[in-house]
Amino acid sequence: MAVKRSMSSGSITINDIAKMLGISKSTVSRALSEHSDVNAETRHKVLELARKLNYTPNALALNLKQQRTNTIGVLIPETVNRFFAKAIGGIQRVANLAGYNVMICQSDESFVTERSNLRSLLTAHVDGVLVSVSAETDRTDHFQILLDKNIPVVFFDRITEELNTSRVYTDNYEIAFEGTEHLISQGCQRIAIVAGPQNLYNSRYRLKGYMDALRKHNLPVKENYIVQSHFRGGTVEDYTRQLINLPQRPDAIFAINDFAAIEMMHVIKKNGLRIPQDIAILGFNNETICRFVEPALTSIDMSAYDMGSEAAALLLDQIKGNRDPQLRLIKSRLVIRESTHLKG
Helix, strand or coil, X not given: CHHHHHHHHCCCCHHHHHHHHCCCHHHHHHHHCCCCCCCHHHHHHHHHHHHXXXXXXXXXXXXXXXXXXXXXXXXXXXXXXXXHXXXXXXXXXXXXXXXXXXXXXXXXXXXXXHHHHHHHHHHCCCCEEEECCCCCCCCCHXXXXXXXXXXXXXXXXXXXXXXXXXXXXECHXXXXXXXXXXXXXXXXXXXXXXXXXXXXXHHHHHHHHHHHHHHXXXXXXXXXXXXXXXXXXXXXXXXXXXXXXXXXXXXXXXXXXXXXXXXXXXXXXXXXXXXXXXXXXXXXXXCHHHHCCCCCCEEEEXXXXXXXXXXXXXXXXXHCCCCCXXXXXXXXXXXXXXXXXXXX
């Protein structure tokens, strides 16, 4: 009867969920926080029932009991890229189910803005911080402040190896190796790559995967096929023209991301070249638009939502006291479409 009353009043509690599933309140609480010591089946049942009943955590009660703000900070480079939008979706789902609010700051790929945003999060007394570093970030002293203040921090996607913290990352080396091998399997011999800032972990390992795949297949690594760029547009047309006007034009290009790849495709077609017959194009991030351009763009899917979910779950676990640094690998996958599919 107590469950029926609280359900009719719209005030579902952890106790209600526990009674309906026949488990303890503590198990429900840990499952809602996606705690690692709750088995997957139980966690799934709790989360599904919580969604069905529109369960809303009592944030005020939690704050009074635990002396926390029940807010986590999220520091990301940008929101234009759907990768980070998807990651935030995963973060918010996990955080909200656990009764946490989310403060999102965008560095706009600026180290100075990133440092300023971090100060704002500290001023807001967040309980922990999730970080994906900016393209300009080449040192970590501002993040050391979090560790000095005993504030949990988890790096995700664009991580740093300099600090002893938890990290959620993707298989940048392996997937770049696989993507390059796919191009080779399609008959491409002169493969160019647009590499990101080499101060970033992701960019370094993608470039290494590309080079090692070429070496495995006895193909030369040519400096004029490696373009150093950033994640934003603005120079895409320039470096695309530079590549296609080389004496030995590349027969494939591994782009820095999907939006750059699509702009490159436009420039290539304007110059009378065919995709993939003359130049195959491989993107990165598997944006929705990849399916709708002509030809459809082969890309690498990085499972951004899962990365955000895992990072948030790790951070909440650390806020609860498990401070041992953890590493989580989120596998990527190659999605093959017409922009690289040369063989029948």
